Amino acid sequence: MKQMLAFIRKEAFHILRDRRSMMILLIMPVIQILLFGSALSTEVRNVKVAVVDPSKDEVTAVIKERIKASEYFEIVGNLDSPEMINDAFNEGRIDLAVVFSSGFAEGLVRGDAAVQLIADGTDPNQASLLTGYASGILSSYASEQLGGMLAGALIRPEIKMLYNPQTKSSYNFVPGVLGLIMMLICAMMTSVSIVREKETGTMEVLLSSPMKPIYIILAKAVPYIILSLLNFISIMVLSVTVLDVPVRGSFLLLLGISLLFILLCLSLGLLISTLVKTQMAAILASGMGLMTPVMLLSGLIFPIASMPGILQGVSTLVPARWYIQAVRKVMIQGVGFQFVSIEVLILSLMTLVLLTLALRKFNIRLN
């Protein structure tokens, strides 16, 4: 035990000695969670609208006023002809063009008045959301003109947004970013620190000591577990105080799941370190090889349900997927253990498999 403590101390010195790395390790997650928690958002906002209004009568003036008054749109200018729309789109000056038919007010009486909503379809989701919002404004104006004719609409759904009534994007992104950061720090740090010992040759010294190899590895892991927990706590404090993301479920459960995930990431780092020879390879494998799948396949940004079947299958192998899913459930939905038991089971199995593989592959002898 005393030997073990000495080894842990040695490892802690390694981290503490490199001030710059340590600062980055502690500050990076803080900045990232603040930045992404508030900046990553898919809400429709600041949409730049251009209007083509040949008739310039009082009806179009009222409609324009309505558009301007909404929180989503700002009218950036009037265009004189539909041809100018192309240029405005090509230069990226506008996101939406509202084109009124000529003689709009008279057209209303004749019944051939029309409004064309030309959206920049490059971003499909934004395009359909913002045309939806714009046509909502238009049709609510239209229904007022009809004098409550629509009051007897045929089906009246009452819509309730569960868990996130203000539909804030941060509720979705905070658990995701948490998973991303944990994965990067734990897996990358362990793999690099072990490979570095191999590269500089100090591993030989360690292996020839009377400590069993498994304790050497354990001693390496302990400081990183502590570091990750520190990060976890700082992220939690920030998301509750600064980002207003609630922790609705039990904090202990959240902590337990996170510890499990940290363990998993450490085993993954250990496995990577046994497969590569240089620090550079370890970084590239754990950095790029883990970062891209986590960003793209874990449900952090892109909903898994929309992926083709094969990729949905692949995503089940990405540990961060299960962690993020579980954190969302516990933190935002506030459910109890029985609702995340599947995620916990899968994470434990993955940890077990990775750890056994890593320990098997861990060479006691250097070649």
Add this chain to the structure above:
Amino acid sequence: MLKYLIEKEFKQIRRNSFIPRIIVGMTLMMMLVMPWAANQEVRNIKLCVVDNDKSSLSGRLVHKLASSDYFITRSTAATYSEAMKEIEAGRADMILEIGNGFEEDFMSNQGGRAMVSVNAVNAAKGGLGAVYLNTMLSDFAAEIAVQSGPSSLPFSCSAAAYNQAVSQTPDNGQTRLSGMPAAMPASITVVEQTSGQGYLSSPVSVQTLSAPFTIIPHYKFNPRLDYRIFMVPALMVMLLTLLCGFLPALNIVSEKEKGTIEQINVSPVGRISFVLAKLIPYWIMGFVVFSIVLMLAWWVYGLVPAGSLLTIYIFAATYILVVSAIGLVVSNYSGTIQQAMFLIFFFLIIFILMSGLFTPIRSMPEWAQAITIVNPLKYFMKVMRMIYLKGSTFGDLNGEYLSLCIFALAMGSWAVLSYRKRS
């Protein structure tokens, strides 16, 4: 002398068995796998229905929802609290509770009551899901109203025109439904499919039947609202950034760690030629990878830029310089591979997530938008999408080009100045 230095760099890249593998692997993954994953389209929403009415009308509604592309009606529950359990366990995303007396209210024109509860943890998914369901409900209402005869229509329009509009409504919901804000009451929006799928002919038009005017949405540049067309040009940028930003960052530091940098330091090689010798190989590599990626986009996705290829190359050439220079600056300031790696990860993640790649920049708060001004990725990402989809010309984009040039110049000189022969 520069020639020999560059030769040395190439030899080092080639000799390292890992780097070529990473380059090939990343390229294939980014271009062949990621476009399928990077899809924010909302579909396969798991819907749980609580049918309190159990009438033939509510049965037809459930059947219609089940046959749509957007929803999977996997489960039905007897009560609302049972349905909530499904949501908590993640087996459902949305609950539709059909109110008691739905059919009666509907037929007597009082409006059938329905309650929709959406899991809004993912705000975008929840919002779009609500919009889709809302549109489906009004479609359904319009359909039934037509079938039960024009007399029951609460609004004045010629029955013939109405029938025509409704008969064109696809039942399977394969058209992308143009939505309304969730707060709107479902009214009388009918989605109709117009003939062409050609460029600029809008595939979907919404007719608000009783409205005094017609609303016609039109999706320019991407009329079928294909998410992949939107993502592929941006993923090219991400690939270039990862390859040309990471590898140079690790390059000088690994020379430092191995000690080979000492030999360069005692040689008469000047700062500028040293930095150039480090930059040029990555610049060439970036060019090759970029060309391959353009080809892949054409072969696999049939995607060709609407604008000029030359403009794309001019921008790419400048952009690669910027990221490689950033990589070199980082490596000049780091003593160990580990430090370099953390710094570059720190910046790359911020650059990538704040570039507009995944979430639109205009949705960010003001202060975050101000930060993106110093993000070179944002400019190249925007440019690639504009040239590929909109066919913007160089003239449209000279502001972006100027910004990239300033970045290249600033980062390049920083890389030269921060390289010190003395430690």
